[in-house]
Structures are given as C-alpha cells and as structure tokens.
Amino acid sequence: MAVNAIDQTRRMLSLVTYLRERPGAHVSDVARAFGITEDELISDLDVLPMCGTSFRGGDLLDIDTDGDRIWWHNPDDVAEPLRLAADEATALLVAARAVATLPGLRESDRQALLRATAKLEAAAGEAAGASSRLSVTFESEGGVFADVDRAISERRRLWLRYYSPARDELTEREVDPIRLFAVGHTYMEAWCRLSEARRTFRLDRVAEIKLLDAPAAPPELELRDLSAGLVQPSADDPEVVVEVGPGGRWVAEYYPHDSAEELPDGGLRITLRTPAPASLRRLALRLGRDGRITAPSDLAENARRAAREALAAYDSDDAQRQH
Numbered sequence: 266m267a268v269n270a271i272d273q274t275r276r277m278l279s280l281v282t283y284l285r286e287r288p289g290a291h292v293s294d295v296a297r298a299f300g301i302t303e304d305e306l307i308s309d310l311d312v313l314p315m316c317g318t319s320f321r322g323g324d325l326l327d328i329d330t331d332g333d334r335i336w337w338h339n340p341d342d343v344a345e346p347l348r349l350a351a352d353e354a355t356a357l358l359v360a361a362r363a364v365a366t367l368p369g370l371r372e373s374d375r376q377a378l379l380r381a382t383a384k385l386e387a388a389a390g391e392a393a394g395a396s397s398r399l400s401v402t403f404e405s406e407g408g409v410f411a412d413v414d415r416a417i418s419e420r421r422r423l424w425l426r427y428y429s430p431a432r433d434e435l436t437e438r439e440v441d442p443i444r445l446f447a448v449g450h451t452y453m454e455a456w457c458r459l460s461e462a463r464r465t466f467r468l469d470r471v472a473e474i475k476l477l478d479a480p481a482a483p484p485e486l487e488l489r490d491l492s493a494g495l496v497q498p499s500a501d502d503p504e505v506v507v508e509v510g511p512g513g514r515w516v517a518e519y520y521p522h523d524s525a526e527e528l529p530d531g532g533l534r535i536t537l538r539t540p541a542p543a544s545l546r547r548l549a550l551r552l553g554r555d556g557r558i559t560a561p562s563d564l565a566e567n568a569r570r571a572a573r574e575a576l577a578a579y580d581s582d583d584a585q586r587q588h
Contacts, residue, residue, distance in 0.1 A: 276301070277309055280295075280299065280309060281313070283298070283299075289334050289335070290334065290335050292334065307330065310328060310329070310335065313328050412474050413442055413453050413468070416442045416476055417442050421476055421478070421480060421481055422440070422481045423439065423442055423455070423481075424438075424439050424474070424475040425438055425439075425440060425471055425473070425474055426473040427466055427470060428470045428471075428472055436459070438457055438459035438460075439457075440458060440464070440466070441455055441481035441483040442454075442483075443456065443463075443483050443486070444488065450469065451467070451468045451469075452467055453468060454488075455483070463486060502539055502540045503539065503542050504523075504536060504537075504538055504561075505537055505539060505561065506535070506558070507534075507535045507545070507557070507558050507559070508532065508535075508557055508559050510531070510554070510556060511555075514532065514533055516535055516552070516556065517535050520537055520548075521537065523536045523537060524536045532556070534559075542561065546564070546568050546571055549572065550568070550572060557569075
C-alpha cells in the first residue's frame with residue numbers, strides 16, 4: 266500500500282502517544298504495532314527529535330534508540346500546555362491556510378485542518394488578524410505532490426511532461442502511480458506506459474502534470490526496499506571518476522556516488538560505481554566543457570574519442586550549410 270505524507274504524519278503523531286505510554290518499548294514490538302518495518306520505524310525516530318513545542322528549537326523531543334529499545338527522556342517536559350508567541354502563531358496559521366488550499370488534499374483532512382485552524386485563530390487573538398494579511402504560494406512540487414496523491418487515492422492514471430537532466434530533454438508519458446516516497450527528494454514510483462516498465466520520477470522535475478479519467482492499473486509488483494537509498498550500486502561494480510565544473514555539479518545530485526570532493530574551481534571530483542561504465546559515455550557528451558571522465562583510462566579515452574567525432578560531425582554539417 267502506498268503511504269503518503271499525510272498518512273506518515275498521522276502515524277508519527279500516534280507514535281508520540283504510543284511511546285509516551287511505553288518507556289523502553291522494543292523496536293520490533295512498536296514496528297509490528299504500527300504495521301511498518303523496523304527500518305521505517307527507525308527513519309521516523311530520526312525525524313522525531315527535530316520536532317517539539319517551539320519553532321525556535323527549544324523543548325524538542327529527546328527520543329533515541331539503541332536499535333533494540335526506544336527511550337523518551339523528556340516526556341514530562343513536552344507535555345506542558347502549548348504556548349505560542351505571536352510570531353509562532355502567525356507562522357502556523359499562514360502555513361495551515363496554505364496547506365488547506367492544496368488541490369488534492371483529501372476532503373476529510375482539509376476539514377480537520379480547517380477546524381484546527383479555527384481553534385488556533387480563537388486562541389491567537391490579535392496574531393490571527395496579522396496572519397490573515399499574509400499568504401503563501403507553494404512551489405510547483407507542492408501541486409505535483411497533491412495531484413499524485415489524489416491519483417493514488419482515486420486509482421487514476423497521470424499524464425506527465427518530465428525533464429531528464431542526464432539526457433537534457435522533456436518527454437511526455439502516461440503513468441500509473443504506485444506510491445510516493447522521500448529519499449532526500451520526493452519521488453513517485455509508477456508503472457510507465459511509455460517504457461512498459463517500473464520507473465521512478467522526482468517530483469521537482471515534473472514540468473507538467475494532468476490527472477486523467479483512465480483508471481490506473483499497474484501490474485502487481487513487489488515494493489522495493491529503499492532503506493539503503495534510492496539506487497544501491499554493488500561494491501563489486503567498477504569505479505568511475507568524473508570531474509565536473511560548477512555547471513556540472515548536478516551530476517552529484519542525480520547519480521548515486523561514493524564521494525564528491527570539492528575542486529578549487531567550484532567543481533567536484535565524483536567517484537561512483539556502475540555495472541555498465543560504458544553507459545556513462547552519454548554523460549560525458551552531455552557535460553561537454555562542464556566535465557570529463559578521468560578514470561578508468563579506457564572509458565576516459567572512449568569518451569574523448571566520442572566527443573571528437575561528435576565535434577567533427579558538427580563542423581562538417583556547419584561547413585555544408587555555409588556552402
């Protein structure tokens with residue numbers, strides 16, 4: 266079953282109450298009670314210590330685990346009645362009103378949020394009036410998330426225009442969404458009708474999205490374990506070193522890598538592993554002056570030769586146009 270951000274938020278709120286009543290709870294017992302894997306639970310526990318009763322960073326949840334049991338060291342401190350300063354109340358009200366306008370939020374969640382907002386407005390007094398003069402416009406990823414979340418809940422197909430930085434091109438495709446997940450960025454896993462295969466799409470690279478009337482019918486697929494990251498190269502895969510300038514830093518963001526060393530010119534020396542090093546020749550051509558493969562030597566020479574051939578073909582075509 267796909268789990269969206271709202272479902273995860275509900276779970277984490279319940280987790281706080283559950284742990285408060287069960288000091289020293291076993292990781293395996295808690296994971297089983299919430300119907301999640303132990304890795305998913307540990308991921309939630311990594312987030313909870315960044316939460317608390319103040320936007321200023323005080324009164325945070327002091328929760329940790331030794332891998333076997335979970336300990337909450339300050340449950341009494343954060344159980345005190347919540348008191349918000351005027352700026353905190355304003356920020357919370359502005360955020361709540363913005364989220365309530367998202368096109369794709371489930372109606373039950375929207376109504377619950379509006380009820381909570383009304384209670385907060387009553388308690389905030391003058392701060393509520395100040396917040397009403399402010400508004401927030403979400404970046405495009407917020408709208409994409411809402412459409413994907415709605416498509417998943419309503420089992421509907423999506424049409425996308427998607428940007429691939431490796432190929433520097435936009436493609437149009439129809440997909441049957443499977444789930445949303447976050448690994449550094451927010452992604453949609455879906456069955457792609459263009460390639461007839463499972464594909465992963467980063468939401469901030471979706472240039473345009475439309476919710477279709479056609480029902481989504483992805484094949485029955487076993488969900489991948491993403492606890493170790495989105496892409497998990499093998500330690501036995503050949504090592505490739507790519508040096509990029511400032512204009513090629515996106516490579517470190519797009520390709521899983523072992524290391525990314527800063528270079529004096531603002532670029533990076535990126536070490537990565539791939540089972541098919543020759544597939545990175547396209548990357549070298551895409552980078553052009555913004556980067557080059559430096560190891561292994563045979564791949565580096567192959568990429569340089571491909572670049573020279575491409576340049577020669579370009580010069581030949583240019584000469585023919587001039588004549």
